[in-house]
Amino acid sequence: ITQSVHDIEGLKQDFRLEVGDILYRDVVTGDVAFFNRQPSLERSSIGVHRIVVLENPKISTFQMNVSACAWYNADFDGDQMNLWVPWSVMSRVEAELLCSVRNWFISTKSSGPVNGQVQDSTVGSFLLTRTNTPMGKNVMNKLHAMGLFQTTQTDPPCFANYSPTDLLDGKSVVSMLLRQTPINYQRAPTWYSEVYAPYMHYNKQDISTQIRNGELIEGVLDKKAVGAGSSGGIYHLISRRYGPQQALKMIFATQQLALNYVRNAGFTVSTADMLLTPEAHQEVQEIINELLLESEEINNRLLHGDIMPPIGLTTHDFYEKLQLNALKFPDRILKPIMNSINPETNGLFQMVATGAKGSNPNMIHIMAGIGQIEINTQRIQPQFSFGRTLVYYPRFALEAQAYGFICNSYIAGLTSPEFIFGEMNGRFDLINKALSTSSTGYANRKAIFGLQSCIVDYYRRVSIDTRLVQQLYGEDGLDARQLETVRFETIMLSDQELEDKFKYTGIQSPLFEEEFSRLKKDRDKYRQIFLNVENFNFSQLLTDVRQVPVNVASIVKNILLSSTSGVLPFDEKSILQKYAMVKTFCKNLPYVFINNIQERLQTPIPVYLKRAASLMRMLIRI
Known part of the structure; x- marks a missing residue:
């Protein structure tokens, strides 16, 4: 050698x-x-x-x-x-x-997919799957549809059954791709919003996205369905069922499909998309004048000594709080904006409405007005000199404009004082970001060095050498990347609603009375646990939505949809058998944290393991 x-x-x-x-x-x-x-x-x-x-x-x-x-x-x-x-x-x-x-497709932090469609491909997915275009039906011929698949790096679908004169809609083309990884999905898209509903006419086929066994039945694909970070979206479901590698392949294929369509159909944002009609501009000015008038009334109350602060606040602090609330743009400021544009052709609105880029406040700032500038949750403070905010305003001025309220929009242009207020806000954000980066980085480094010796041992405990940190990893023993968001249907139901929906009356058996009683106890226990959490932390309000490792309702739905008859046959005897199986399964569920040997021996289960499995047991019973 x-x-x-x-x-x-x-x-x-x-x-x-x-x-x-x-x-x-x-x-x-x-x-x-x-x-x-x-x-x-x-x-x-x-x-x-x-x-x-x-x-x-x-x-x-x-x-x-x-x-x-x-x-x-x-x-x-x-x-x-x-x-x-x-x-x-x-x-x-x-x-x-x-x-x-x-390995990094599912985030440990959010339990949702990290990747997905962004920017152009998000808009392209929406444009491809919407029912109508400004020109009429959203259809294409066979050759155009074949061309969309040229860069997807997937097995091209068979177009042999289509003649050159046949027309395919965007939903059919996307379904050809989705059939490679059949899933079931139903959710309202980002495109449909209750905020926009009063001002635009939605196509009924676009307000709910539904996929059945890989077939896009209705709706559009936008951020909620295919966007990056969309928990419970299409790619999340594909990853859970077929693995993350297949989900990444589908992301690329869908992206290429959307981009190829946009290259052919076209998409642009121009200055014309940001202009209001004269009537809409007048309506915006009336809304802003109402805000300024309300602010002036608060000033008059201050001058007459009519502002009585609550306990714990000074008169000045309460006055500032009243001003901030009075100077917020109301939701109705969207009305003149929506009346000025055509949602079917306006590129700026389509980017915002599909979740590709931007938000409603961005659109309002561009087209209507910027509103109140806040620095560290406060209005601009009089720090230029005693009682003055800028050289443009006298000492002790009370008008809203002197404290950072900007009446103009970006498309209309800012006055000198308004521009300075905006730059003050930008300077604060820049300095705050620079300072917080170093402090959070240092804290992160200390935490890493403090936890790097932690291991999860063979008993699923978190320990450092011989010292015990947690009896069970994360106190629930679950990998955060394997969780799904599900709804517990019983939590928000009253006793009567619970009985109407879940009490089985077909067989007069004490077993079903016992099961219904168990459901009721589970509901009350869930409420008690998370109401206690809410009392200690007001940001964690009681909700019936939780993250668990198995989406039972989704599994049942997939089985029903894959069944040729739709509903599986059963009789009273099989119901009793299934009840016994569920009861035994729930009883033995905590043994997943131990091993099969202990399950066969039915050794006593520690309390902390029973508690770790309690949410999953509740969900299975439902």
């Missing part, structure tokens, strides 16, 4: 390799590599990707899909990225097992 080292760059044409030679080759398409962006604050900041070698000699930068930016908190304004290529077979296998990006 020679152990001679050779570089592929310097080898001659007639060189012959011998057994044992070590050859340094170039990176080729398909190799794996670590990709990283600093600061590496999360595990996903170092991910293993498969390399695609670019042949263009003019390209000298790393390129990656925009959907992968979420892992690294990256953008394309000059970010520095680091790349490491493992050499040996062992290191390549280890890299894929430990750091493959499929």
Whole structure:
């Protein structure tokens, strides 16, 4: 064995390799590599990707899909990225097992998917799947539909059954892709909003997105269905059922489908999308004048000594609170904006309404008015000199404009005082971000070094050496990446509603009386637990929505939809058998935290393990 080292760059044409030679080759398409962006604050900041070698000699930068930016908190304004290529077979296998990006698809922090459609592809998914366009029905011919799949890197669907004159709608084209990973999904899209409903005419087929066995029946695909971070969305369901690798493939395929459609159909945002009609502008001015008039009335109350602060607040603090509440834009300011635009063609509105980019406040600031500037939750304070906010206003001025209320919009332009107030807010945010970054980074570093010795042992306990930190990891023993958001249907029901919906009267058996009583006790126990949590933390209000590892209702629904008859046959005997099975299963559920041997022996279950399994038991009984 020679152990001679050779570089592929310097080898001659007639060189012959011998057994044992070590050859340094170039990176080729398909190799794996670590990709990283600093600061590496999360595990996903170092991910293993498969390399695609670019042949263009003019390209000298790393390129990656925009959907992968979420892992690294990256953008394309000059970010520095680091790349490491493992050499040996062992290191390549280890890299894929430990750091493959499929491991980071579900967030440990939010239990939802990190990746999804962003920006152009979100809008493109909406435009492709909406029922109508401004030109009429949203349809395309066979050749156009085939062209959309050219860059999806999936098996192209069969178009042999379609003639060149047949017309396909966008929902049919998307369904060809979704059939590769059949799922069932139903949810209202981001596009449909109660805020917009009074001012625009929704197509009835676009206000609820429904997918049945991979077939898009109705609705549109937007941020709630295919967007990045959409918990319970299409990619989350695909990941839960078919694995994260398949979900990532579907994200890329859907993205290419949407982008190819947008390239053909077109999408743009122009200045014309931001202009109000004269009538709408007048209506906006009337709303702003009403706010200023209400602010002036509060000023008069202050001057006459009619403001009586509650206990714990000074007159000045209560006065400022009244002013902040009075100067908030009401929801009706959207009316003149919506009356000025055509939602079917306005690019700015479509970006906001589909969740691709921006928000309602952004749209209001651009088109109607900016409103009250707040710095650290307060109006602009008179710090220019004694009793003055800016040189443009006299000492002890009370008008709202002197304390940072901006009447103009960005499209109309700002006056000099308004511009300065806006820059004051920007300066505060910039300094606050710079200072908080260092302090939070230091706290994060201390926490990491304090917890890096923690391990989860064979008893599922969290420990440091011989010291016990938690009896059960996370106090529930669950991997946060494997959780789904589900609704507990019994929690918000009254006793009568609970009896009407859940009490079984077909068989007069004490078993079903016992089961209904168990459901009622579960409901009361759930309420007691989370009302106690609410009493200690007002940000955690009682809700019937929780995250659990198994979505029982979804499993039942999938079985019913896959059944040819729709409803599985049963008789009273089988009901009793199923009741006994559920009861036994719920009883033995805490043994998943121990092992099968203890389940067979029916050894006593510790109280903390019973409590850890209590939510899941409640859900199964429902």
